[in-house]
Amino acid sequence: xxxxxxxxGDTPSPISPSARLGGVMTVLLSLTVxxxxxxxxxxxxxxxxxxxxxxxxxxxIPMTTGFGSFLIAGWVWSLRPADLATRLFALSGVAxxxxxxxxxxxxxxxxxxxxxxxxxxxxxxxxxxxAFGIAMIALCLVYPARLPGLRIWMTLNVGVFGLxxxxxxxxxxxxAFGVHLITSVEMVCIVIAVVGQLLHSRRDPTxxxxxxxxxxxxxxxxxxxxxxxxxxxxxxxxxLIPAVYSFGFFLLIYIGIAAGLRRFRLFExxxxxxxxxxxxxxxxxxxxxxxxxxxxxxxxxGMAFGAALIIVALVYLPLRDVFARMLLPRPDLSxxxxxxxxxxxxxxxxxxxxxxxxxxxxxxxxxxIEVEACSFSGTEAVTxxxxxxxxxxxxxQLPAIRLRYPWNGRGLFGPPHQRTAARLAQLLSHVEAGRxxxxxxxxxxxxxxxxxxxxxxxxxxxxxxxxxDQGRKDMMIRESLSDLRDIxxxxxxxDLSLEEVLSDLRAETAERCAAQxxxxxxxLSGTDNIALAPAASHAxxxxxxxxxxxxxxxxxxxxxxxxxxxxxxxxxFTCRDNGQGFDPATITPGNGLDNLENxxxxxxxxxxxxxxxxxxxxxxxxxxxxxxxxx
Amino acid sequence: xxxxxxxxxxKETRLWLSDIAGRAFSEPQITEAGSMRAGxxxxxxxxxxLALIDLGLPDGSGLEVLRNLKLVCSEAICIVTTVMGDDxxxxxxxxxxxxxxxxxxxxxxxxxxxxxxxxDGTPALSPSIARRIMEHFRFTGPAASxxxxxxxxxxxxxxLIGRGLRNADVAKxxxxxxxxxxxxxxxxxxxxxxxxxxxxxxxxxxxGLSTTP
Numbered sequence: 001x002x003x004x005x006x007x008x009g010d011t012p013s014p015i016s017p018s019a020r021l022g023g024v025m026t027v028l029l030s031l032t033v034x035x036x037x038x039x040x041x042x043x044x045x046x047x048x049x050x051x052x053x054x055x056x057x058x059x060x061i062p063m064t065t066g067f068g069s070f071l072i073a074g075w076v077w078s079l080r081p082a083d084l085a086t087r088l089f090a091l092s093g094v095a096x097x098x099x100x101x102x103x104x105x106x107x108x109x110x111x112x113x114x115x116x117x118x119x120x121x122x123x124x125x126x127x128x129x130x131a132f133g134i135a136m137i138a139l140c141l142v143y144p145a146r147l148p149g150l151r152i153w154m155t156l157n158v159g160v161f162g163l164x165x166x167x168x169x170x171x172x173x174x175x176a177f178g179v180h181l182i183t184s185v186e187m188v189c190i191v192i193a194v195v196g197q198l199l200h201s202r203r204d205p206t207x208x209x210x211x212x213x214x215x216x217x218x219x220x221x222x223x224x225x226x227x228x229x230x231x232x233x234x235x236x237x238x239x240l241i242p243a244v245y246s247f248g249f250f251l252l253i254y255i256g257i258a259a260g261l262r263r264f265r266l267f268e269x270x271x272x273x274x275x276x277x278x279x280x281x282x283x284x285x286x287x288x289x290x291x292x293x294x295x296x297x298x299x300x301x302g303m304a305f306g307a308a309l310i311i312v313a314l315v316y317l318p319l320r321d322v323f324a325r326m327l328l329p330r331p332d333l334s335x336x337x338x339x340x341x342x343x344x345x346x347x348x349x350x351x352x353x354x355x356x357x358x359x360x361x362x363x364x365x366x367x368x369i370e371v372e373a374c375s376f377s378g379t380e381a382v383t384x385x386x387x388x389x390x391x392x393x394x395x396x397q398l399p400a401i402r403l404r405y406p407w408n409g410r411g412l413f414g415p416p417h418q419r420t421a422a423r424l425a426q427l428l429s430h431v432e433a434g435r436x437x438x439x440x441x442x443x444x445x446x447x448x449x450x451x452x453x454x455x456x457x458x459x460x461x462x463x464x465x466x467x468x469d470q471g472r473k474d475m476m477i478r479e480s481l482s483d484l485r486d487i488x489x490x491x492x493x494x495d496l497s498l499e500e501v502l503s504d505l506r507a508e509t510a511e512r513c514a515a516q517x518x519x520x521x522x523x524l525s526g527t528d529n530i531a532l533a534p535a536a537s538h539a540x541x542x543x544x545x546x547x548x549x550x551x552x553x554x555x556x557x558x559x560x561x562x563x564x565x566x567x568x569x570x571x572x573f574t575c576r577d578n579g580q581g582f583d584p585a586t587i588t589p590g591n592g593l594d595n596l597e598n599x600x601x602x603x604x605x606x607x608x609x610x611x612x613x614x615x616x617x618x619x620x621x622x623x624x625x626x627x628x629x630x631x
Numbered sequence: 632x633x634x635x636x637x638x639x640x641x642k643e644t645r646l647w648l649s650d651i652a653g654r655a656f657s658e659p660q661i662t663e664a665g666s667m668r669a670g671x672x673x674x675x676x677x678x679x680x681l682a683l684i685d686l687g688l689p690d691g692s693g694l695e696v697l698r699n700l701k702l703v704c705s706e707a708i709c710i711v712t713t714v715m716g717d718d719x720x721x722x723x724x725x726x727x728x729x730x731x732x733x734x735x736x737x738x739x740x741x742x743x744x745x746x747x748x749x750x751d752g753t754p755a756l757s758p759s760i761a762r763r764i765m766e767h768f769r770f771t772g773p774a775a776s777x778x779x780x781x782x783x784x785x786x787x788x789x790x791l792i793g794r795g796l797r798n799a800d801v802a803k804x805x806x807x808x809x810x811x812x813x814x815x816x817x818x819x820x821x822x823x824x825x826x827x828x829x830x831x832x833x834x835x836x837x838x839g840l841s842t843t844p
Contacts, residue, residue: 461653475737481714481736489759499794503758506795514797515744522795 024074066100098128133186140193217256387412555579670696
């Protein structure tokens with residue numbers, strides 16, 4: 001069931017499809033010009049050049065058939081030269097050219113052909129006709145699917161028909177075995193092979209469609225020829241239509257196949273096949289028009305030459321330019337568009353879409369016939385097979401790409417293209433790196449928020465939940481909210497000075513004290529640019545808040561002094577009020593004081609509260625580098 | 632009589648705010664709104680002397696209500712009430728003409744005190760907002776004219792507030808009357824609005840949205 005095209009034709013040849021098609025056209029046009037010359041030229045003094053319109057149908061019909069068939073077959077082959085099916089198709093085209101041009105020349109030229117040439121032309125016709133059948137049978141045996149027992153059928157096909165043709169030509173075989181019989185049998189075999197393909201592909205809709213289309217084209221062409229011409233001739237009857245018209249049936253086959261290329265992706269070809277065709281044929285047309293003009297314009301001395309020049313300059317050249325532009329488009333992307341696209345690629349979050357965008361950019365930039373991911377492992381863009389291929393390295397998660405046949409197969413990759421690709425790949429990886437750095441920044445910010453949330457807010461809300469004292473509950477919820485604010489505003493960011501980190505606490509404390517007519521002294525001394533770990537600043541703030549609350553509630557003081565001093569490795573703070581103090585004996589364990597001590601000792605520090613008759617002094621200190629922070 | 636508008640989507644908080652406003656002012660006439668739409672409708676229906684406006688409302692931003700109120704009744708004192716105190720949003724609100732802001736987790740007595748001060752026209756700034764405003768003037772937009780830039784005194788005031796000093800402490804530190812500090816802060820608010828508008832216009836002109844910068 002495997003289509004033949006998938007395993008042959010993977011190694012591209014160094015010549016581009018357009019170049020091959022150009023070669024095909026050169027051969028075809030040369031032969032055509034030769035045929036026209038032989039048909040039109042005068043070969044003795046009494047003759048003059050004939051008008052092409054005076055040529056008989058026996059010239060025009062085979063010529064058209066041969067020309068069209070060879071062109072279409074050569075076109076398909078030039079796009080996929082390494083494919084067995086397209087090679088057989090091309091072979092059939094060559095055979096058609098042989099069996100059409102030979103009689104066209106024989107019956108139209110006024111030259112007395114030497115015996116040997118006549119014989120050669122006749123043999124060419126016969127061999128061509130038979131070879132056409134052999135090639136078509138072979139094609140129908142391998143395409144769209146290789147039929148079972150291919151080897152045997154192929155050998156039988158080539159062997160039997162080859163030997164039969166040889167025998168008929170050398171007149172070894174009886175007279176009845178004329179070439180007409182052989183070709184008729186071949187046509188029947190083609191029909192059988194087509195039926196075989198249809199049966200074989202009944203489970204595969206795609207292949208069935210191809211087999212059907214190919215089969216219809218061949219059946220109409222070959223079948224029409226058998227019914228109208230070959231069969232009557234075998235039975236010694238007169239052809240149903242004049243023999244000369246029966247050549248047209250063969251052209252039908254080729255036109256049918258050309259029409260199905262895009263619709264059914266015959267020979268795995270798509271729309272681009274037409275683009276290559278129009279490009280090459282368009283170029284050839286332009287050259288022909290140029291030549292015609294040179295021949296027709298009266299390039300002679302004097303006025304005529306001047307007039308011709310003016311016509312060429314004012315009318316023809318601009319028109320030619322317009323046509324050239326229409327036929328040979330090679331639009332370039334502006335730098336802006338390219339850079340915009342690169343940024344789009346880099347910022348697209350979805351990998352699949354990003355890959356598609358990147359390949360799409362390459363497609364727009366170089367218009368290659370093939371763009372596909374490959375396993376290229378280099379780090380620089382390189383060209384391969386003399387410029388047929390361009391390899392783009394893999395960039396972060398984007399796979400490496402292989403581009404083949406740039407500009408729809410009309411050009412090759414050169415050093416400038418390689419450089420462009422390399423530069424774009426580099427640019428993309430820069431932008432990608434930027435995006436990744438940004439992603440990392442987002443991730444680390446998220447981590448910071450999660451850590452701060454977990455360290456402070458979770459614990460506080462939990463203790464609020466489990467606290468039975470309404471006042472404490474409120475205080476802890478407030479604390480959580482204020483921690484949340486800190487996290488959102490990133491107040492513990494390292495670029496803030498200690499004074500700034502503590503400024504909100506200072507303002508808040510001052511506000512609370514002012515509300516109670518309590519005079520606040522706030523001193524901050526020591527090293528200023530010390531980074532306080534979030535846990536430390538939260539603990540410090542909560543401890544000072546609680547001390548201030550205690551002073552306001554219990555001390556009946558008129559003055560509160562808070563001083564915070566930092567050395568390189570420790571933070572010390574002292575809170576002293578001038579209130580009534582308290583008796584340590586009356587304090588029950590598990591109250592706020594314990595809580596204060598716990599928070600400070602969690603930082604690896606200590607806290608002592610010294611009540612006396614003229615006020616309470618609370619001293620605390622903790623290392624700035626907490627164990628957790630150094631890790 | 633004080634006509635008070637409370638725009639707040641959380642019901643308990645709305646009641647709490649109305650309750651405090653009821654105690655802070657004599658014979659207050661309180662209108663409550665639970666959404667931006669209700670707030671806008673209230674603004675359109677009558678005049679207010681004071682508004683407490685939450686920024687994050689379910690159907691939009693309280694800034695809309697604030698702008699509308701300032702438009703129809705420029706004398707109204709607009710106070711942004713927030714719990715998260717997201718600096719950027721508060722600065723935006725001050726630029727849009729807010730006269731101050733209050734944190735909703737402040738203990739009740741303190742909140743009432745601050746509310747009264749703001750209603751009296753004594754503005755207050757928290758240290759982090761002061762720092763944010765300084766940053767705003769340092770980094771954003773070109774000033775339309777030199778008099779719209781902060782004066783050295785205003786910078787000093789902002790700097791001290793940013794370090795945690797209250798208005799009274801700033802006044803003491805700079806040997807000024809407290810009312811002078813208050814008028815400096817009001818002037819800072821005003822310039823913040825001007826500079827934000829100028830910046831917006833500058834951006835708009837740059838993007839071809841308007842012809843006059």
